[in-house]
Amino acid sequence: MKQVEKYPYRIIHPAMVVLVSTIDSKKIPNACTVAWSMPVSVNPPLVAIALQKRHKSTKNIEETEEFVINVPGKELLETARVCGSVSGWEVNKFEKYNITSEPSKVVNAPRISGALAYLECKLRARYEGGDHYIMVGEIKFAEANEKYFSDMWNEDAELIFHFGGDVYGKTVKY
Ligand SMILES: Cc1cc2nc3c(=O)[nH]c(=O)nc-3n(C[C@H](O)[C@H](O)[C@H](O)COP(=O)(O)O)c2cc1C
Numbered sequence: 001m002k003q004v005e006k007y008p009y010r011i012i013h014p015a016m017v018v019l020v021s022t023i024d025s026k027k028i029p030n031a032c033t034v035a036w037s038m039p040v041s042v043n044p045p046l047v048a049i050a051l052q053k054r055h056k057s058t059k060n061i062e063e064t065e066e067f068v069i070n071v072p073g074k075e076l077l078e079t080a081r082v083c084g085s086v087s088g089w090e091v092n093k094f095e096k097y098n099i100t101s102e103p104s105k106v107v108n109a110p111r112i113s114g115a116l117a118y119l120e121c122k123l124r125a126r127y128e129g130g131d132h133y134i135m136v137g138e139i140k141f142a143e144a145n146e147k148y149f150s151d152m153w154n155e156d157a158e159l160i161f162h163f164g165g166d167v168y169g170k171t172v173k174y
Pocket residue numbers: 017030031032033034035036037050051052054055056057058080081083084085086087088089132162
C-alpha cells in the first residue's frame with residue numbers, strides 16, 4: 001500500500017457519469033457532466049449531486065430550483081466530454097454542440113434526447129460542501145428505457161463510468 005496524496009477521492013471512483021440539465025431564469029438551457037451523484041433517501045425519493053459553486057449549472061439550479069439527471073449511454077460519451085469541459089457561462093452548449101433536447105414531463109429544464117434514463121428533480125435542499133454545494137433533489141418523475149432497465153440495469157446498457165482525467169469505461173456484473 002502507498003499513501004495517496006493526489007486525487008484521493010478517485011479511490012471511490014469509477015463513478016457513473018450523468019448529465020445534469022437545467023435552465024436559467026431566462027429559459028436558456030444548460031447541461032453539465034457530473035460524476036458525483038448518489039441516492040440519499042428512499043421515501044421521500046431524494047438524490048444528491050455535488051456541484052462546484054462556480055458552475056453555471058449551480059446558478060441555474062439556485063434560480064429555478066429544478067434539474068434533470070440524464071443517464072447517458074456510450075453513444076453520448078462525446079456529449080459528456082464537452083459538457084464536462086466547457087461552461088454554460090461561455091456558450092449555449094445545446095446550440096454550439098448540436099445537443100438535441102426534448103421537453104421533460106414535470107419540470108421546465110429540458111431532457112437530453114437519447115439518454116437511457118431520466119430523473120426529473122425539484123431542489124429540496126442545498127448543503128455546504130467545501131468548494132462544492134451538495135444539491136439534494138426530490139425525484140418528481142423517473143423514466144428509463146425498458147430495453148436496458150427493469151428494476152435494475154442489465155448488461156446491455158453501456159453506461160459510462162469515469163475513472164479520472166479523460167479515462168472512461170464500463171462495469172459488468174460478477
Ligand atoms: C467526467 C466528468 C465528471 C465531472 N463531474 C463533476 C461533478 O461531479 N461535479 C462538478 O461540479 N463538476 C463535475 N465535472 C466538471 C463540470 O462538468 C465542468 O466543469 C462543466 O464545464 C461545468 O459546466 P457549467 O459551468 O456549464 O455548469 C465533471 C467533468 C467531467 C468531464
